Amino acid sequence: MTSLNSKRVIEAMFAIWHKLPELLNERWESFETDLFESLKTDAANKTNDQVAQEILEKFEKYKQVFELLEAKYQELFSQELFSPSENLESLETRVAPNTGVDLYGYEIIPVYFATPRHYDSSKKLDQQFTERRGDGSLNYGVAEVSIPLDRRMGSLNQPPFWRSEDIDKDMTIYSLTKLSQSEFSAQANKAFSDGQQREGMVFVHGYNVTFKAALLRTGQLAYDLAFKGLPLLFSWTSTGRFLGYPADEENVRWSQQLRHFESFLEFCLNELKLDTIHLVAHSMGNRILTETLTQIINVQTKSKLGQVVFAAPDVDADTFKNQAASFPSNAARYTLYTSKHDVAVRLSEFLHGSYPRAGKFEDENDVVIVNPVETLDASNRRNDFVGHSYYSDNTSIVSDIFQLFKYNSSPDDRLGLRSRTLQGGKMWIFSKL
Structure with missing residues (x-):
């Protein structure tokens, strides 16, 4: 090579x-x-x-x-x-929300975020929230994510190493503004039009994710899911390195101890007056989500939970089962995506003394099936990328999450799934393409 x-x-x-x-x-x-x-x-x-x-x-x-x-x-x-070139002349002109700026060939998605990452204003725009911890408090802000109109669903459209970023071809951070908590609340509230249902979707990323990548993924999910509410990101302090796993684990523990995510969740519900909040976590980010779910005691908070998605969770399987018993019963649905072929979760399993993880299984005997969670086997879907992000990189799984969000339909009523009854209960399998 x-x-x-x-x-x-x-x-x-x-x-x-x-x-x-x-x-x-x-x-x-x-x-x-x-x-x-x-x-x-x-x-x-x-x-x-x-x-x-x-x-x-x-x-x-x-x-x-x-x-x-x-x-x-x-x-x-x-x-x-040799990526295919876009025919920009055929693309519709778009206008960025609240800016009045004509945009050719891309659309803007605002992503509201909270993060305990260290802030360094001297760095490039998309690197200002670094891989280091801050002082323990949460930083707030909003970023505008640009998304090319001509792209494959699920893709992040990043430039190859040999050329610079091109806003008409690549997803970019169009703008980024650090806000105080009160400014965040005021600006986010303005995003809702009169009479609009006040919905929010919070994404919690996994390990090996930079702040920029977390923003892009949140924007991508909101765009591909045609989500009409407020896209929200909680970005814990991942180092963004493939072998930064031990450091990422420590940063997750640190964030859990300070209850960052729980604080952000309560802030969003109380200050933004959301009617419904959907939660999507990936990989190691599920440790933050599952622990927070077991700690929610506020009845009003429980009643506002919508879809809760555990994507490829890097969580000990037995721990996940024990935690599930304490999940609030008010959520619309709990959905777990797991796979036989997730090498990233397999590496985690190896590092943890071969104890099974909730996001991977070897055979039907060790699939995590537990109430109130609906378990979906994504093994028949493409998983050929670092970061085991098949939940967002694969069109059919994005489509499945779309059906969840839009219709709250059961797995039995969603396209491309077939049920199978195992000794531990029922699971659903994506059909082969």
């Missing part, structure tokens, strides 16, 4: 991971253990280039899997080089 792009090497590994057990047969277990042990060693100090090099060294021991990795790497690289 010439002109090595470390990010693409890591993405390529994730893309082919589900094929490796069959290729390696009896060598699979030792290969997986060897690779994970190598990545775990001194993880906090490794760069992405070092991670990519270690992956290559382990894969080179097996010709077949190395060739498969190389082919996927070249495919990902060529997609960057």
Whole structure:
């Protein structure tokens, strides 16, 4: 592999991971253990280039899997080089809300956020909220996320390494404003028109996520779900590094101890006077969400919970089951997306002494099925990207969440799902494409 792009090497590994057990047969277990042990060693100090090099060294021991990795790497690289160009002349002119600025080829989604990240005004706009903790208090603000009109549902449309950001092709941070708590409340309240249902959707990201990526993902979800309410982001202090897992765990614990998310949730409900609030968490962010759900005692808060989505939760399976018993009964629905092929959650499982995680299962005997949660098996959906974000990267799963939000329909009534009764209860499986 010439002109090595470390990010693409890591993405390529994730893309082919589900094929490796069959290729390696009896060598699979030792290969997986060897690779994970190598990545775990001194993880906090490794760069992405070092991670990519270690992956290559382990894969080179097996010709077949190395060739498969190389082919996927070249495919990902060529997609960057030869992405189809947009026909901008055919795109409709849009006007940014509340700005009066004519925008050609993209739309603006405002994302209101709270974060305990350290703020540094000297940095570039999309890097001002850093990977370091602040003083323990929450920072508030609003960002405008630009979304190209010509894009695939679920994609974040980021530029390849060889060119700069292009607002007509890429999702960007169009503007970002730090606000006081009172300014946040006033501006967010103005976003609702008279008579509009006051709905909010709070997204809690997972590990290995920068502040910019968290904003883009929140904007993407709101846009693809055609969400008419207020897009809200709670961004805890992830380091945004592939091997920053131990540091991210500590930052989640720190945020939980200070009850940041619970405070933000109560603030949104009380100050923004929301009628309904939907909660979507991904990966490690589910630890913050599940713990907060068990701590909600305010009856009014409970009654305002809408859809609660646990996407690929990096939560101990037994812990999740125990917590579920204390989830408020007033929520519209609780939905868990899990998969057999989630290598990121598998890596977490490996790091935690092989204790199963709620976001991954090996067979029907260890699927997390617990009331009041509805469990959906997303194994038949594409999962070929770092960050195991199949909940937002795959069109059919975004469509499923859309049906949840718009109609509150049960899994039995949603397209592309079939039910299966197991010993532990009922689950729903996405059909094969």
